[in-house]
Amino acid sequence: MRKLFVAAVLLSALASCQTQNSLYTWYNSEDATYAYTKKGTEETLNEAMLQYEKVINNQRGLRRAVPPGVNAEYGFLLYKAGKKNEGLKFLQAEIQAYPESEQFISRIIKQLEK
């Protein structure tokens, strides 16, 4: 029994090590964006937005930073949903976190504001 307990503790320690090897925490965002790509309904969109919020607000990955593109995608969806100021705020946050994205994001902002 004691051996089993030790094995279980070791396994869970290994599992947590694996989690810590990730640069970012993705939650269920991969499944949610896939579902939205497959079936672009209001329900799948809401779920994708919810997962993005988790990814943005609760990062536990090694970098403790929002993954590349997530602020941009979330902002883009907000803007398209009519929340223009909030959307622009997240698009700007992408440039701030990742200056290498400026060329692309500035172009997108220009297109949106046309």
Next chain:
Amino acid sequence: MRNYIILGVLSLLLTSCAKQITRGAQYPKMYEEQPLTIAVMPPINQTQHVEAKDYFYTTLYAPLCEKGYYVYSPMMTMEMFQSESAYDAELFLEGDLTQFRNVLGADAAMFTIIKSWKRNNVGGKLTAGVEYILRSTKTGEILYRREGLIKVDTSINTGGGGLFGALISLAATAINTATTDKVIAGRKCTVYVLSDMPEGKYGTHFNQDQGFTAGSSYVKATVQ
């Protein structure tokens, strides 16, 4: 007999030695150019499954981010590719990529060629066969190239003995395989194949992984 055993052991040793190649030796251009930003191109689909192209596209983003690269938002780039007639990546696979550098600021473009996208309900296997090619937008050169044929084992053993138990396991496997989305195989294929890719700027081993072992240029595996 003894000689045969020695010969066998020696050839095994030689084979294993021959397969050991470092990332620095396998992908020297990755270290020369050190791309930071990657644009994921729409996949080139060589299978009969039309949906594979759009669905597989979604599997590329997170693994590349986890490798330490800046990857452009797949949703936004896909919209742009569709509006700018860049949806057919075949046109760019060997062509000039400077426009992706000028428009996106991308250092490299990741092309994928889907060669196999299958489901085998009875055997309990999902298969994804994909070739990954990363090309520099600056020089046009191939920085990274690897192909994988990954099978995902979806079989279920219910543990029951005899013919009845075997039939139950067979039925459970068929249901499990039929209800598992093929994109799961695509995801596992991407993670598996790109595992030996040198890390980008945000990776924990950026520019320190030249001595790590690189895999063979073609990899075949069955994963759970």
